[in-house]
Amino acid sequence: MANGAPIFDRVALIGIGLIGSSLALAMRLHGLSRHIAVSTRSAPTLATAEKLNLGDSYTLDAAEAVRGADLVVICTPMGAQGAVAQSIRDSLKPGAIVTDVGSVKATTVRDIAPHLPDGVHLVPGHPIAGTEHSGPEAGFAALFPGRWTILTPSPQTDAGAVDKVRRLWEGCGSNVEIMTPEHHDRVLAITSHLPHLIAYTIVDTADQMEDETKEEVIKFSASGFRDFTRIAAGDPVMWRDVFLTNRDAVLEILGRFNEDLTALQRAIRKGDGEMLETTFARARAVRRSIIDAKQHIPDVKPGDESAQ
Numbered sequence: 152m153a154n155g156a157p158i159f160d161r162v163a164l165i166g167i168g169l170i171g172s173s174l175a176l177a178m179r180l181h182g183l184s185r186h187i188a189v190s191t192r193s194a195p196t197l198a199t200a201e202k203l204n205l206g207d208s209y210t211l212d213a214a215e216a217v218r219g220a221d222l223v224v225i226c227t228p229m230g231a232q233g234a235v236a237q238s239i240r241d242s243l244k245p246g247a248i249v250t251d252v253g254s255v256k257a258t259t260v261r262d263i264a265p266h267l268p269d270g271v272h273l274v275p276g277h278p279i280a281g282t283e284h285s286g287p288e289a290g291f292a293a294l295f296p297g298r299w300t301i302l303t304p305s306p307q308t309d310a311g312a313v314d315k316v317r318r319l320w321e322g323c324g325s326n327v328e329i330m331t332p333e334h335h336d337r338v339l340a341i342t343s344h345l346p347h348l349i350a351y352t353i354v355d356t357a358d359q360m361e362d363e364t365k366e367e368v369i370k371f372s373a374s375g376f377r378d379f380t381r382i383a384a385g386d387p388v389m390w391r392d393v394f395l396t397n398r399d400a401v402l403e404i405l406g407r408f409n410e411d412l413t414a415l416q417r418a419i420r421k422g423d424g425e426m427l428e429t430t431f432a433r434a435r436a437v438r439r440s441i442i443d444a445k446q447h448i449p450d451v452k453p454g455d456e457s458a459q
Contacts, residue, residue: 157182157183157184157185158183158184158315158318158319158322159183159184159185159221159222159315159319160184160185160186160221161184161185161186161187161188161219161220161221161222162178162183162184162186162187162188162220162221162222162223162224163188163189163190163213163216163217163220163222163223163224164187164188164189164190164206164216164224164226165190165191165213165216165217165223165224165225165226165227165235165239166190166191166225166226166227166228166231166235167189167190167191167196167197167200167205167226167287168226168285168286168287168289168290168386169281169282169284169285169286169289169290169294170226170252170278170280170281170290170294171189171224171226171252171287171290172200172203172205172286172287172288172289172290173280173289173290173291173292173294173295174224174226174252174278174290174295174323175187175189175200175205175206175290176205176290176291176292177292177294177295177322177323177324178319178322178323179292180292181322181323183319183322183323184222186207186208187205187206187207187208188206188207188208188209188210188216188217188220189201189205189206189208189209189210189216190209190210190211190212190213190215190216190217191211192211192213194211196286196287197209197210197211199286199287199288200287203287203288203290205287205290213235213238213239214238214239214241214242215242216239217239217242217243217247218242218244219244220243220244220247221244221246221247221248222247222248222249222250222315222316222319223239223243223247223248223249223250224250224251224252225249225250225251225252225253225263226251226252228386228388228389228392229253229254229255229258229259229262229389229392229393229396230388230391230392230395230396232251232253232258232259232262232263233262233263233266236249236262236263236266236267237266240266240267240268241268243267243268243271245268245270245271246270246271246272247271247272248271248272248273248274248312248315248316249263249267249271249272249273249274250273250274250275250276250302250316251263251275251276251277252276252277252278253275253277254277254339254343254344254389254393254397255336255339255392255393255396255397256275256277256301256303256332256335256336257332257333257336257396257397258396258397259275259303259332260273260275260303260305260332263275272308272309272312273304273305273308274302274304274308274312274313274316275302275303275304275332276300276301276302276303276316276320277300277301277302277303277335277339278294278295278298278299278300278320278325279298279299279300279301279339279343280294280295280298280300280325281294281385282294283381283382283384283385285385285386285389292323293324295320295323295324295325296323296324296325297324297326298324298325298326299325299326299327299328300320300325300326300327300328301327301328301329301330301335302316302317302320302327302328302329303329303330303331303332303335304329313329317329336397336400337400337403337404339397339400340397340400340401340403340404341404344393344394344397344400344401344404345401345404345405345408346382347382347383347385347390347393348394348401348405349379349408350379350380350382350383351383351390353376353379353383354379354380354383355383357369357376414426415427415430418430
C-alpha cells in the first residue's frame with residue numbers, strides 16, 4: 152500500500168532487468184510515483200514487462216518514455232549509459248532528475264553528465280542489492296529493504312534533487328549513503344568486484360578440469376564452492392562492463408590481494424600455522440562485524456515479501 156503522497160508524478164525506467172523491475176514493483180507497492188513509463192530496446196523484454204504489469208506505459212523509444220518525466224532511472228548495463236543519455240537529452244524536461252543503478256560511479260558521471268542539458272540534475276546511484284537472476288521476471292519488491300543504496304552527486308548538484316532520489320530509495324526500504332564517485336568505486340572494488348572476479352576464476356578453473364574430476368566437483372560441491380557458483384552466476388554483460396569501467400580500482404585491489412595470497416602460499420609451504428590461524432581469525436572477525444552491522448541479510452527470493 153502507499154505510504155503517502157507520491158514523490159514523483161512520472162518516472163521513466165530505461166532498461167527493465169532485475170533492478171529496474173524490482174524498482175518498478177517497489178514504487179508501485181509504496182505509491183512512490185503516479186505513472187511508471189518502461190522502455191527497453193528489446194521488444195520481447197518489453198512485452199514481458201507489460202505482461203507482468205511493471206509499468207503504466209511501454210515503449211521501445213527511450214526518448215518517448217522520458218518526455219514529461221520528473222525522474223529518469225537508467226537501468227542499462229554500464230556500457231550503454233552514454234548512448235542512452237545521448238538519445239534522451241532532447242526529450243528531458245527542465246528540472247528533470249536523471250539517476251542510474253550502475254556499479255561504477257565515476258563512469259556514470261563521465262558518460263552521462265556531458266549529454267545532459269542545463270537545468271537537468273544528475274544524481275548517480277547504486278543500490279547494493281541483487282541476486283544471480285536477471286531479466287524482468289526476476290524482479291521483486293522485497294529486494295531493497297535493509298540494503299544500502301549509495302548516491303554520488305557532485306557538490307554542485309541541486310540539494311532538492313538529491314533529497315528526492317534519497318526519499319525514493321528510502322521509500323523502497325533502502326538505507327542511503329552519500330559519497331564521492333571515486334570513493335564508491337574503490338570501496339566496491341573490494342566488497343563486490345574482486346569477490347566476483349575470484350568467483351568467476353574459481354568456477355572457470357573447475358570447468359577446465361578433466362571431465363571425470365569436473366563431474367565430481369559438481370557432485371560433491373561443498374557450501375564454499377556452491378557460494379562461488381552463485382556469485383559467478385551474475386549477468387556476464389553487466390560484469391564485463393563493471394571490470395572494464397572500474398579497471399584502475401580493481402587492479403589496485405587485485406594487486407594487494409595477490410600479495411596477501413602469496414603470503415598465505417608461503418605460510419602453507421613453510422608450515423606456518425600461527426600465521427594461517429591469525430589470518431583466519433581476522434577474517435572471522437570481519438564476518439562477525441558484518442553480522443553486527445545487520446548486513447547479514449538472507450537472500451530474499453521473488454514472492455517472499457517478508458522483508459517489507
